[in-house]
Amino acid sequence: MSESVHGTSTSTPSLKAEPKKTADQLWAERAKQVFTPNYAPAELVIDRGEGCYVWDLEGRRYLDLVAGIAVSALGHHHPKLVAAIQAQAEKVLHTSNLYLNQPSIELAERLVRHSFGQRVFFCNSGAEANEAAIKLARRYAYTRGETERVKIYSFDKSFHGRTMGALTATAQPKYHEGFRPLPEGFGYLTMDLAAVEAAIDHHTAAVIIEPVQGEGGVRVPPPGFLAALRKICTAKGALLIFDEVQIGLGRSGAMFGYQLEGVAPDIMSLAKGLGGGLPIGAIVTTDAIAPALNVGSHGTTFGGNPMACAAGLAVFDVLESPGFLERVRATGLAFEAGLRAIAQTHGGVSEVRGRGLLLGMALTKDAGFEAKDVVKACRDLGVLVHVAGPDVVRLLPPLILGPAELAEGLSAIDRAFAGLRGRA
Ligand SMILES: Cc1ncc(COP(=O)(O)O)c(C=O)c1O
Incomplete structure (x- = not known):
């Protein structure tokens, strides 16, 4: 029982007062009581955001270099995004696909205008977009009478989502543990062209790959790999799916990651940055492939939701504005150079890698600390980074990251490494 602060308690006063819990800690305790324990959140309740900064309940400010895991492409409280969402909320929130709505048609047109494709299917998340891609690939073969062409290949260390199909495509055993039996018809490859050439055959419906792997360690495929994979898939009649859920929509410094390599897929999955913070996913495909998703073959109630699509249009307005993607590229290069300098000064880093504003610092085995220790040290310095x-x-900061914010972020990462290396 707590003691009275007014001195009426007769119990012996403790010698050392318990430190008072912060509002964030109190809410974190409440969260622990009600949520399933599958996340391990920091004791940080984000209360509001502005540009590249967020504030916790105690009013402490953090520079956000995570952007809600590549979602908040325009940062927080972007006036165009807020205005678009407000305006749409005043009109209609949801229509279902029994009827049409203008924002979804316009957003599909933008995706088509900027990409290899002509057809769009909307859903609500990255995993759902990959489910749609996998289903489309199988059904495309089926509608052509190639009923044995069912196999979906993915690559070592890939991440495609947590629903059963996307999970099975995710070639990382730790994510599969305890969820068997997994759906049939999936296979796993390493980025070795001879092995890929040998595996893909008339049973292969599609190969799915992230043009830059995100969750699997920010890994860029070897030079020329995507082009060679494209050739093999075309030669063997298998579809090529690019999972651009994380790297797509400007994060690479191009509108889509595949454009950096000049290699187009048959199907592309998108989510995260597309809604700038509202949940939305999509696949883009071609006129030739899309008819396989004939009426009734696939769907989702919220797909093409007008609120999420209005947000998507505001995201596109910003991405399309003159010089925006060039600035992302320049900021990405400056960020990468800054991380390399930190690696050189402090050591403990085997590689700095990535594209645009999706960057990774791979730690050496003998660094003396783990990535999560860097996250904690940076957070203590008021900067959010991820593993x-x-x-x-x-x-993976907001794409609007400016030079002063970049300098602030690099300085915190530098100090975090200095502290951890000193301790190691
Ligand atoms: C490349 C990639 N694909 C798919 C997903 C799954 O997206 P979601 O969490 O929206 O289902 C992610 C999520 O991190 C991702 O990075």
């Missing part, structure tokens, strides 16, 4: 596995620090 990609135990030994990669991941940086």
